[in-house]
Amino acid sequence: MSSNDAPDVPATPGAGHEPAHMDPALAERIARAPDARIAVIVTARGALEDLVAALPAEASLAHAYRLIASVAIEAPGTAIALLADHPAVAAIEAVEDVQAWPVSAQREVDA
Amino acid sequence: MNPAKFHKSLSVAMSLARPADEPLAVIVRLRAGPLARGEVRALASLPSAGDFRLIPARAIVASAAQIAALSDDPAVDMIWPDLPVHAWLDEAVPQVGAQRVWSSGFTGRGVRVAILDTGIDPDHPDLAGRLAAYRDFVEPSATDTPRDPNGHGTHVAGIAAGDGTASGGRYRGVAPGAELVVGRVLDAAGAGRTSTVMAAIEWALEEGARVVNISLGGPPYPADGTDALSLLIDAAVEEGLVVCVAAGNMGPAGQTIGAPAAAKRAITVGASDVAADGRERAALFSSRGPTSDGRAKPDVLFPGVGIVSARAADTELGNAVGARYTALRGTSQACPMAAGTVALLLEANARLAPDDVKARLLRGADRLDGVAAEAQGAGRGSAYRAFAGATDAAPAAGGRPPTPTPTPTPERAPGGAPGPRAGDAPDGAAGCLPLAAQALRRRG
Numbered sequence: 001m002s003s004n005d006a007p008d009v010p011a012t013p014g015a016g017h018e019p020a021h022m023d024p025a026l027a028e029r030i031a032r033a034p035d036a037r038i039a040v041i042v043t044a045r046g047a048l049e050d051l052v053a054a055l056p057a058e059a060s061l062a063h064a065y066r067l068i069a070s071v072a073i074e075a076p077g078t079a080i081a082l083l084a085d086h087p088a089v090a091a092i093e094a095v096e097d098v099q100a101w102p103v104s105a106q107r108e109v110d111a
Numbered sequence: 112m113n114p115a116k117f118h119k120s121l122s123v124a125m126s127l128a129r130p131a132d133e134p135l136a137v138i139v140r141l142r143a144g145p146l147a148r149g150e151v152r153a154l155a156s157l158p159s160a161g162d163f164r165l166i167p168a169r170a171i172v173a174s175a176a177q178i179a180a181l182s183d184d185p186a187v188d189m190i191w192p193d194l195p196v197h198a199w200l201d202e203a204v205p206q207v208g209a210q211r212v213w214s215s216g217f218t219g220r221g222v223r224v225a226i227l228d229t230g231i232d233p234d235h236p237d238l239a240g241r242l243a244a245y246r247d248f249v250e251p252s253a254t255d256t257p258r259d260p261n262g263h264g265t266h267v268a269g270i271a272a273g274d275g276t277a278s279g280g281r282y283r284g285v286a287p288g289a290e291l292v293v294g295r296v297l298d299a300a301g302a303g304r305t306s307t308v309m310a311a312i313e314w315a316l317e318e319g320a321r322v323v324n325i326s327l328g329g330p331p332y333p334a335d336g337t338d339a340l341s342l343l344i345d346a347a348v349e350e351g352l353v354v355c356v357a358a359g360n361m362g363p364a365g366q367t368i369g370a371p372a373a374a375k376r377a378i379t380v381g382a383s384d385v386a387a388d389g390r391e392r393a394a395l396f397s398s399r400g401p402t403s404d405g406r407a408k409p410d411v412l413f414p415g416v417g418i419v420s421a422r423a424a425d426t427e428l429g430n431a432v433g434a435r436y437t438a439l440r441g442t443s444q445a446c447p448m449a450a451g452t453v454a455l456l457l458e459a460n461a462r463l464a465p466d467d468v469k470a471r472l473l474r475g476a477d478r479l480d481g482v483a484a485e486a487q488g489a490g491r492g493s494a495y496r497a498f499a500g501a502t503d504a505a506p507a508a509g510g511r512p513p514t515p516t517p518t519p520t521p522e523r524a525p526g527g528a529p530g531p532r533a534g535d536a537p538d539g540a541a542g543c544l545p546l547a548a549q550a551l552r553r554r555g
Contacts, residue, residue, distance in 0.1 A: 039304070039306065041305070041306055041309075041339040043339060043342075062306055063306055063307075063309065063310045065309055065310070065313060065343060066313050067312070067313055067316075067343050067346035067347055067350065068339065068342050068343050068346050070309075070339055070343075072306035072309070072310075091339075093338060093339055095304050095305050095306045096304070096305045096329050096330060096338075096370070097302060097303070097304060097305075097329055098297075098302070098303050098304065098305055098308060098327045098328055098329040099297075099301055099302050099303075099327060099328070099329060100228065100229060100261070100263045100297055100301035100302075100326060100327050100443055101326050101327060101328060101357045101359060101360050101441050101442050101443035101446075
């Protein structure tokens with residue numbers, strides 16, 4: 001996705017658009033602790049500028065990406081849930097942990 | 112249970128703290144060749160890597176309880192752990208044919224290889240003077256002084272591009288002439304976050320990297336390549352970056368490819384090793400496909416067991432081989448073999464687009480007999496076979512052609528391969544023990 005293929009969408013919440021795709025695990029996490037701040041990656045439905053304009057005031061921007069129209073933010077769960085209903089937002093996913101991939105010394109013997 | 116039938120190394124392995132249901136790879140020898148007659152029914156139900164022809168034995172994977180039950184069977188004579196065998200870097204690099212590429216005059220010179228990992232020890236003799244760019248994404252407020260408090264990134268960098276200075280050339284990486292662009296995205300515990308890795312990929316591209324090594328990953332298992340990190344990797348490939356991603360160490364079960372290993376346009380690298388019977392195979396730990404949307408991954412295997420490479424100062428990761436080197440195994444170690452191979456290809460022909468590079472790597476792979484496609488992809492990669500004809504090849508496959516950048520014409524010694532520097536004293540070569548022996552010795 002790039003900003004060049006942006007459809008002309010109004011940057012205001014409202015009916016008549018598909019809600020953003022949100023991982024069920026993230027939705028569940030928000031439901032459990034709506035006030036907790038969560039790090040998420042938000043992908044624009046169209047232009048990145050429309051997405052940035054839609055971000056809630058409580059959100060802190062960690063990264064705005066160039067290669068895909070997405071931002072990494074941290075915001076309260078309630079604000080993320082509201083953001084998912086914004087027409088400028090295509091998808092929201094939690095920032096996941098990653099790890100290095102060596103096999104532990106333990107498994108040198110075990111494997 | 113009859114411990115008398117356990118080889119002593121198996122007794123050590125089984126005494127180590129481990130989850131009760133974690134499988135153990137063992138070799139079971141029978142008394143009078145009853146395998147063919149199927150007399151040991153308990154064996155038939157266990158996952159097997161195959162029977163041996165010269166001795167009446169079978170390689171299997173079993174839980175501790177299943178192994179104990181086997182030892183009670185009168186037909187069972189002896190049980191050994193199926194220990195890793197050794198593909199030292201000095202063996203693994205020739206195994207993939209890198210030296211034959213060096214002898215053609217190509218060592219990755221002028222190609223920037225990005226390592227997104229735990230950082231780098233810039234003073235390691237094998238890597239000194241090779242760092243073209245460094246950025247700390249974990250602690251961005253810190254000064255950007257290169258460091259690696261974990262050791263994983265230094266080991267990975269050494270496999271891709273170490274020049275073997277501290278070992279008199281023994282532990283030389285695949286592309287010893289390449290430059291390094293290092294982004295620290297994993298902390299001292301080897302952990303990080305997808306959003307940081309994404310930012311680091313964009314930075315690596317801006318720093319002129321042509322290939323990036325990503326020896327990290329995470330859930331979900333299996334993934335489908337639609338997470339943001341995987342999509343950004345696909346976009347980076349479109350921009351001209353070759354992205355090598357470790358398949359993960361969640362094998363031997365199928366559908367264990369996570370993110371970003373499932374990225375559609377990445378070169379997803381699993382690990383190979385050599386079984387007790389001398390045959391190459393997919394390492395047990397190496398993650399298997401398919402992805403959750405049914406695509407084949409990994410794309411290719413490279414050696415990933417018992418790999419000796421650079422050890423960062425003041426780190427304890429792996430099994431130390433002298434002061435300057437350490438042995439590790441994992442798809443983390445296989446991945447930089449692929450990244451180094453890509454650097455060789457790109458030095459040979461800078462016009463190759465990422466999809467051309469991937470196609471060459473897969474086409475040049477050696478398919479491993481008896482290994483399932485979902486474990487080996489195209490097979491075990493070969494730098495030499497991927498390289499063949501690369502100097503003349505015109506870009507053909509998809510992916511945006513790379514932006515032309517001035518490539519210095521290197522001065523090469525006859526033969527092209529870098530040799531040990533005058534006055535270098537081998538450091539890690541002395542006192543090497545087989546990897547398993549080291550591990551066992553550490554446990555007393």
